[in-house]
Amino acid sequence: MPTSSLLRHVPAVLGMTVWCAVVLSAPAWGAEPVAPSGMPTEVRVERVRPKHEKYFTLRFLKANRDFIRARLDLLREEPGKSLADAAALDPRFLAYRELMQSALAGVDSVQASEDMRQRRELFASVTELGQLESQLDQLELLLAAQRTRLTALQADFTGHQRTELAVVARGLPADATMLSLTLTLEDGAPVIVTLTDAQRQSLREGGVLELFHGLIEPRDQVIALTLTGSRWPGGDSGFVSIAPARDRLTFLQLDFSRLQPEQGATSLRASTWLLETVAGLTDGAGAQP
């Protein structure tokens, strides 16, 4: 093939390459916005609640519910008299008590040994030195028992991150006074946060306000936001789609500083990100940008 003929194909190949590079470097079509750990991702505040495809579930159960309920009714025992309510105790709490008791059991022994030690003024013999060593062993056992108890407490209360959402706000609009914000999670009750003067002042000076912090189901869902303020006395609503990751803390930040009174809630700047690690909580190096 002559060189001139080859050269004629260069523009076509070049065009195809550039086009492919542009498209492949774009985000995947239809993909949910993913917030990598610590990196905030902008999310849109929509005026209309985004449509969610409805999936049927448990069809057989629903189609045969009368039959199945009737079968279950046969299994149920009806008590002759009412029983006192009693909630089941969490076995962990019983375990803590036992751990504490076993740890404290060593205290008396240590105290007795200490009294005996004070009655003797000098360690005159190798035997006494042996007794001291025994006391030190007891102290070590006591420390080990306390360490076990603390480890159990730590594992149960700080070791497991559940699926949580924290909604924080920052900034204030220049042309309007914010009075309150209502957050409504899917299948949840509205959370109304009324801003106090102190909170407004804090936001104005760059502070961050926590609006909500709680458990959330790990699934795609839509949060409804309703602002009320001097420019929106009747309230102005918007909707934010989020996808909380399982067993992670997801942050949703609402920035009011660029809120346009005319556009209302849809002009809110919202972003989301994940807390990096549990360790980040303990050393104060949280992932907030």
Place this chain on the structure above:
Amino acid sequence: MDVHALKGWTARVTRGCCMGAILLVLAISPVSARDLAAFAARSGLDVAHAAAKVWAEDAVLVYVENDESVVGSGRSVRWGYLFFSPASQRSRAYSIREGRVIEAEDLSMDFVAPPVSAHWIDSESALAAADEKVGREFREKHGGVIGTMLLARGVFSDGSPDQTNWVLIYTSPGNPSLFVVVDATEGKVRRTWRG
């Protein structure tokens, strides 16, 4: 470069872009239209359980059912899990696909059901047991398919109310369905009937 050469060059760039677009569409379509991964019922339990514990701390699993067709050896693309909260006396269902909750809904009926036992055989083992006993013969003889697999406690176990069972329902056009009750703890077929 004269005007004609420029036009030719532009046309070739445009053709290149078009070819690129076609290639990309061909490359992407198998991904977007790909088959979703089917999984055994237990594989989705962790995700459903995590969601249920957010809904109610005392939530217990009371019922499992395939939300899409059962394929292969007892897998489905989507399984539904029903949880019951004794404290609130309410039930909530989660539908799991590819390790994600894609549907969550409160059950709009009273459904006070006992929790299934902690240990239950997976859907693949249940189907294997049912197939071996009667299911395979039904499929071959009547051209039947497995329509529904459900896990519940006490519902289909006369005389053993504490027993957690898999119930498999084979269907065949023009024939009564075949019901097979498999003990979900021991993996043995306990009952079969047509209806």
